[in-house]
Amino acid sequence: MKKLINDPRSVVDESVEGFGLAHAGLVTVTADPKYVTRKDAPVAGKVGLVSGGGSGHEPLHAGFVGLGMLDAAVPGAVFTSPTPDQILPATLAVNSGAGVVHIVKNYTGDVLNFETAAELAQAEGVDIRTVLVNDDVAVEDSLYTAGRRGVGGTVLVEKIAGAAAERGDSLDAVAAIGDRVNSNxxxxxxxxxxxxxxxxxxxxxxxxxxxxxxxxxxxxxxxxxxxxxxxxxxxxxxxxxxxxxxxxxxxxxxxxxxxxxxxxxxxxxxxxxxxxxxxxxxxxxxxxxxxxxxxxxxxxxxxxxxxxxxxxxxxxxxxxxxxxxxxxxxxxx
Amino acid sequence: MKKLINDPRSVVDESVEGFGLAHAGLVTVTADPKYVTRKDAPVAGKVGLVSGGGSGHEPLHAGFVGLGMLDAAVPGAVFTSPTPDQILPATLAVNSGAGVVHIVKNYTGDVLNFETAAELAQAEGVDIRTVLVNDDVAVEDSLYTAGRRGVGGTVLVEKIAGAAAERGDSLDAVAAIGDRVNSNxxxxxxxxxxxxxxxxxxxxxxxxxxxxxxxxxxxxxxxxxxxxxxxxxxxxxxxxxxxxxxxxxxxxxxxxxxxxxxxxxxxxxxxxxxxxxxxxxxxxxxxxxxxxxxxxxxxxxxxxxxxxxxxxxxxxxxxxxxxxxxxxxxxxx
Structure with missing residues (x-):
């Protein structure tokens, strides 16, 4: 294995740290628990968008944090779902009071962990909607998945739902736009x-x-x-x-x-x-x-x-x- | 060899054709001789910028054609210099009368072929300046090169000289900015x-x-x-x-x-x-x-x-x- 890494255990930490240094004007990196937020989050009156998943798919998701797209990204270990104790603070950090949409790729671990985080956030008074992305026509059910997997369509859902949030759509409207992209x-x-x-x-x-x-x-x-x-x-x-x-x-x-x-x-x-x-x-x-x-x-x-x-x-x-x-x-x- | 190609002989043709289809609003692809120009070229009163070189370095150079950067890119075969009969028509196509700057990576073939094209263009009344990029500190002289090779700095030369041309700098001023980037x-x-x-x-x-x-x-x-x-x-x-x-x-x-x-x-x-x-x-x-x-x-x-x-x-x-x-x-x- 030849990779530009220092230690397999520190790949995500160091990569996200480098990402934060390279884009310091755009994002804030929180190290522990790890998540990346838009520099100006929470944006007053705007619905927040949070996505995340295993690392190893870069630029997804942190590369899509910023104006007109995601408010936060939550990176798990490589090919491993992020945990609720990462997703929850990311969700709270981008909630301006208008609620938060979770964009979740359809993998069992991601679905479960975002669900748990959504429940915890709701218990703290944050209104949550979830857009599930399952655009992969290749297979029904798979390693890590029940139903279709979320793949390339995720980028398009994040861009288009992000634009809807940016123009001031309501929580339900942003989630509906995300669902419409996923359906199409x-x-x-x-x-x-x-x-x-x-x-x-x-x-x-x-x-x-x-x-x-x-x-x-x-x-x-x-x-x-x-x-x-x-x-x-x-x-x-x-x-x-x-x-x-x-x-x-x-x-x-x-x-x-x-x-x-x-x-x-x-x-x-x-x-x-x-x-x-x-x-x-x-x-x-x-x-x-x-x-x-x-x-x-x-x-x-x-x-x-x-x-x-x-x-x-x-x-x-x-x-x-x-x-x-x-x-x-x-x-x- | 596993590559997403149809025929080794058609790689550049088909790739550049696909590029033209994907960015039809931005560029015009001329098939034979092959070069890519900014859609609105020549831009009245603006100094034209032309770069090129062997293919296989994408997005360099065609990916940098457009407002504020190159007016034309001339792709050779993979890792092979473009020929003067490609460089000349690309140069003529982007000349608005304000002259054209050739940005050339320092490889023997590129230098020779751009030199020949520059002479031919000058014979047709086009004023040409050449910015030679030689930013690679690794080696003096090498396979394909006398002196230092032109590498990553090329992207920065093209961006910054392109911006100088876009703001209306004269032919000599654009070339001087390109040289200044290369020196630094x-x-x-x-x-x-x-x-x-x-x-x-x-x-x-x-x-x-x-x-x-x-x-x-x-x-x-x-x-x-x-x-x-x-x-x-x-x-x-x-x-x-x-x-x-x-x-x-x-x-x-x-x-x-x-x-x-x-x-x-x-x-x-x-x-x-x-x-x-x-x-x-x-x-x-x-x-x-x-x-x-x-x-x-x-x-x-x-x-x-x-x-x-x-x-x-x-x-x-x-x-x-x-x-x-x-x-x-x-x-x-």
């Missing part, structure tokens, strides 16, 4: 290589030199099947077809196309995948109105990608375009 | 793994499982030495010390700290490197006033990073902060 986005991923969790020290699953895993989860948990290596267009079709059919995209619709890198794949390859996906969507009579290409929800140094398609309407498009100022996504400000 | 930035990199050029099909150099290469070039060309794997703080010190001493940074100075990923290293690890580098700079009495952390000048899927330090003055800071709207760097707009 589907994702599927592929792994070309495995990744190595620092404290494990060896790859978390096996892939032969000529093999790829279609439908991979963001922790390297099994997908649909392992198949021999194929070319980029073939792989793109294998990911995009189930996404489009599950979403029921038809001619005349507008979509956002998000090609996400798993962490170890060159950007140039993501654009080759984007090219094919955009061509296929266009051939089917839908229009790619917005795009996002890059490493936004990763699996350490895994090579591979995921494709997410979000059905857009005018309001979602407007919220996507709204100003955002975070470490990893920024425009309009 | 130093960089050194490390490789944990090699990378594989698609048409070669096998790694471009050898590194044992417990070995890293200090002072690596962005094409995997040799650095200072191979050493046994070390921890992140130790590696950071090995990169940062020569950078700071060559730059002659002393107490009271202000710097921009840029930790760049080589393409295959998780963002979380880059922040661990950033943490140590920021601590060391602070201990030496200098102040980190601006930061950039991420994959901006890469070597395909290579694992590793580079550290760049730029000595800031008020004008360079102001130009760094100026609005930029490109695929890979965006703020203020």
């Amino acid at each position: 986005v589907r994702t599927m991923g592929v792994a070309l290589t495995a990744c190595t969790v620092p404290h494990a020290g060896s790859p978390s699953f096996d892939l032969a030199d000529d093999e790829i895993e279609i439908g991979i989860g963001i922790h390297g948990e099994p997908g649909r099947h392992k198949i021999p290596m194929e070319n980029a267009d073939g792989i793109t079709d294998r990911l995009l077809d189930p996404v489009l059919s599950d979403l029921g995209i038809s001619g005349g619709e507008k979509v956002l196309l998000f090609v996400n890198g798993m962490g170890g794949t060159p950007l140039s390859e993501l654009y080759i995948v984007y090219r094919r996906a955009a061509q296929v969507i266009t051939e089917r009579g839908a229009a790619v109105e917005r795009s996002l290409v890059g490493n936004y929800i990763t699996s350490l140094e895994m090579q591979g990608c995921s494709i997410s398609v979000l059905r857009l309407d005018d309001e979602l498009t407007q919220l996507w375009d709204a100003p955002v100022h975070t470490a990893a996504l920024r425009w309009g400000v | 930035v130093r960089t050194m990199g490390v490789a944990l793994t090699a990378c594989t050029v698609p048409h070669a099909g096998s790694p471009s150099f050898d590194l044992a499982d417990d070995e890293i290469e200090i002072g690596i070039g962005i094409h995997g060309e040799p650095g200072r030495h191979k050493i046994p794997m070390e921890n992140a703080d130790g590696i950071t010190d090995r990169l940062l010390d020569p950078v700071l001493s060559d730059l002659g940074i002393s107490g009271g100075e202000k710097v921009l700290l840029f930790v760049n990923g080589m393409g295959g290293t998780p963002l979380s690890e880059l922040y661990i490197v950033y943490r140590r580098a920021a601590q060391v700079i602070t201990e030496r009495g200098a102040a980190v006033e601006r930061s950039l952390v991420g994959n901006y000048i890469t070597s395909l899927e290579m694992q590793g990073c580079s550290i760049s330090v730029l000595r800031l003055d008020d004008e360079l800071t102001q130009l760094w902060d100026a609005p930029v709207h490109t695929a890979a760097l965006r703020w203020g707009v």
Whole structure:
């Protein structure tokens, strides 16, 4: 295992500390219990947004803390849910009185721990809504999950619900927007290589030199099947077809196309995948109105990608375009 | 070799085509000869900025085309200089009459081909200045280079000279700003793994499982030495010390700290490197006033990073902060 780390036990502490130093004007890092908040939190009158999950998916979630997106991110150990005693103080720190939305990827540990934290926060008088993200069409139930997993769609939920909160929507309205994004986005991923969790020290699953895993989860948990290596267009079709059919995209619709890198794949390859996906969507009579290409929800140094398609309407498009100022996504400000 | 590609011969064509589709509002892609221009080029009265080089370093350079940065990028084959018959039409396309600055990384092929294109453009009446970037402190002379190589500092030269052009500086003034950035930035990199050029099909150099290469070039060309794997703080010190001493940074100075990923290293690890580098700079009495952390000048899927330090003055800071709207760097707009 060759990694730019000092000690497998201090990876998250040191990485988050470095993140705080690099973005000191934007975020505040609380070390123990560990969470990251928007510098100006709580923002008076605004609904607070909190997300979190295991580390190893950077820039998710801390990279999305800031104006127009999350108010707080709660990083667990690598590929391990954060605990309620992290989530609770993060929730309290961003509550201005307007209530807090928890954005939770659908993994058993995350769901349980956010639920516990929500109960504790409610006991302290904070109104909580939860948006569950479960956009992965690859599998029903999996290692760590009952139901579908939350993957790439999470980035889009956080951006768009964050914009709704920023424009002053109520607690219920922000949660409803988050749910609407989740209902209209589907994702599927592929792994070309495995990744190595620092404290494990060896790859978390096996892939032969000529093999790829279609439908991979963001922790390297099994997908649909392992198949021999194929070319980029073939792989793109294998990911995009189930996404489009599950979403029921038809001619005349507008979509956002998000090609996400798993962490170890060159950007140039993501654009080759984007090219094919955009061509296929266009051939089917839908229009790619917005795009996002890059490493936004990763699996350490895994090579591979995921494709997410979000059905857009005018309001979602407007919220996507709204100003955002975070470490990893920024425009309009 | 497992890559998300269709054919090693079409990697650059398809990737640039995908880039053009994803950022259709921002750039125009010309297919043959291949170059990428800012959508609104030529911008009346503005000095044009053109850069380019071998592909495989994405988002450099096409990802930096747009308001406040480059007017055109010219991608060669992977790790291969673009040709004069690409550079010339890109130069003509962005010339509004105010002249064009070529930003050239110091590699023999790039220097020669940009020189030829500059002569041809001048013969057509376009005034050209060239800013040569040679910020790599690792080695003097190398595979592909006489003198120091141009590496991470290129991103900072393009951003800051781009801002100078955008505010209306003259041809000579934009070139002078570019030279000033180059004189005040130093960089050194490390490789944990090699990378594989698609048409070669096998790694471009050898590194044992417990070995890293200090002072690596962005094409995997040799650095200072191979050493046994070390921890992140130790590696950071090995990169940062020569950078700071060559730059002659002393107490009271202000710097921009840029930790760049080589393409295959998780963002979380880059922040661990950033943490140590920021601590060391602070201990030496200098102040980190601006930061950039991420994959901006890469070597395909290579694992590793580079550290760049730029000595800031008020004008360079102001130009760094100026609005930029490109695929890979965006703020203020």
